[in-house]
Amino acid sequence: MKYLVTGAAGFIGFYVAQRLCQQGHQVIGLDNLNDYYDVSLKQARLNKLIKFDSFNFVKLDLADRTGIAKFFAQEKFNRVIHLAAQAGVRYSIDNPMAYADANLVGHLTILEGCRHHNVEHLVYASSSSVYGLNSKTPFATADSVDHPISLYAATKKSNELMSHSYSHLYSIPTTGLRFFTVYGPWGRPDMALFKFTKAIVEGQAIDIYNHGDMRRDFTYIDDIVEGILRIQDVIPEKNEQWQVETGSAANSSAPYKIFNIGNGNPVKLLDFIHSLEQSLGMVAKKKLMPMQAGDVYQTYADVEDLFHVTGYKPSTTVAQGVENFVQWYKSFYHV
Numbered sequence: 001m002k003y004l005v006t007g008a009a010g011f012i013g014f015y016v017a018q019r020l021c022q023q024g025h026q027v028i029g030l031d032n033l034n035d036y037y038d039v040s041l042k043q044a045r046l047n048k049l050i051k052f053d054s055f056n057f058v059k060l061d062l063a064d065r066t067g068i069a070k071f072f073a074q075e076k077f078n079r080v081i082h083l084a085a086q087a088g089v090r091y092s093i094d095n096p097m098a099y100a101d102a103n104l105v106g107h108l109t110i111l112e113g114c115r116h117h118n119v120e121h122l123v124y125a126s127s128s129s130v131y132g133l134n135s136k137t138p139f140a141t142a143d144s145v146d147h148p149i150s151l152y153a154a155t156k157k158s159n160e161l162m163s164h165s166y167s168h169l170y171s172i173p174t175t176g177l178r179f180f181t182v183y184g185p186w187g188r189p190d191m192a193l194f195k196f197t198k199a200i201v202e203g204q205a206i207d208i209y210n211h212g213d214m215r216r217d218f219t220y221i222d223d224i225v226e227g228i229l230r231i232q233d234v235i236p237e238k239n240e241q242w243q244v245e246t247g248s249a250a251n252s253s254a255p256y257k258i259f260n261i262g263n264g265n266p267v268k269l270l271d272f273i274h275s276l277e278q279s280l281g282m283v284a285k286k287k288l289m290p291m292q293a294g295d296v297y298q299t300y301a302d303v304e305d306l307f308h309v310t311g312y313k314p315s316t317t318v319a320q321g322v323e324n325f326v327q328w329y330k331s332f333y334h335v
């Protein structure tokens with residue numbers, strides 16, 4: 001099959017593109033290689049991907065309406081896995097327009113491409129951040145998510161709404177995946193594990209928000225990728241029986257679905273840091289800080305639907321996942 005993977009130079013997109021190539025599919029990876037974080041890390045991921053004969057890279061911005069329309073017309077994809085976005089909760093406070101371009105206009109150009117070129121399934125990244133002010137745990141896809149607390153989260157919820165309208169109007173099967181704090185080798189420099197590792201190795205103090213009183217449902221990259229690959233084979237269908245009043249918010253009469261992909265096991269931030277200290281064989285200098293605007297206290301995924309539909313539940317332990325990250329970090333950065 002011919003796949004479009006957007007954000008292929010990004011953390012998750014890189015792994016997804018790699019796995020699809022290993023499975024014998026043809027993959028076009030799209031990315032604009034922006035400098036939100038170190039471009040050489042994006043380039044290093046791409047250097048691994050271009051070793052596959054079945055992989056081709058296209059540098060294009062999602063917000064380039066004409067460019068994306070032409071690209072879809074030329075390539076005629078069977079399936080689209082849309083992972084490119086402006087990520088990060090904190091960055092959205094100072095750079096809101098980046099989210100409008102990449103996440104709102106960008107999501108619409110992808111929907112339009114799918115609409116006009118008979119894509120059989122669009123799978124796209126949403127986020128656990130859509131749960132915003134929700135306090136009931138575990139976070140379930142049937143819950144209302146109308147109270148985001150960052151613009152990033154609001155754009156991700158908007159992606160779900162936009163997708164629903166296209167699934168309804170044009171019968172495009174769409175599946176939104178709410179990822180929960182993904183970590184692992186080749187991970188993002190703006191995320192906690194990378195920042196903590198770098199600081200500890202360099203003898204700097206690490207900033208620990210909300211005085212360490214936070215929990216995250218950390219999900220190892222291989223578990224996320226396995227979930228994405230299984231879900232993209234489960235193509236949503238119309239369900240005329242579904243009704244707003246009685247049906248789950250994660251389903252619809254349209255061919256539309258939402259899933260959580262998380263570990264289903266929140267870990268205390270300080271325990272996560274302890275695992276990192278053990279893997280590094282070093283002790284972190286800790287700087288306790290207040291809660292940051294836009295952050296949530298806890299994330300905790302209900303992954304029953306994912307298990308029900310795919311027979312799969314993420315299972316990598318934090319100790320193992322962090323150890324794998326540390327091994328990669330040491331060899332990639334020669335420390």
Ligand SMILES: NC(=O)c1ccc[n+]([C@@H]2O[C@H](COP(=O)([O-])OP(=O)(O)OC[C@H]3O[C@@H](n4cnc5c(N)ncnc54)[C@H](O)[C@@H]3O)[C@@H](O)[C@H]2O)c1
Nearest residue numbers: 007009010011012032034061062084085125127179181182
């Ligand atoms: N990593 C996580 O913990 C996490 C959690 C929840 C949701 N997500 C979502 O999963 C997806 C992948 O995240 P990631 O961690 O791999 O992030 P990432 O930043 O590593 O990857 C995103 C890629 O998209 C590209 N991109 C951004 N804007 C673009 C544009 N306008 N046009 C073309 N390319 C563009 C970037 O250059 C980057 O390579 C994103 O949609 C993100 O919001 C990630």
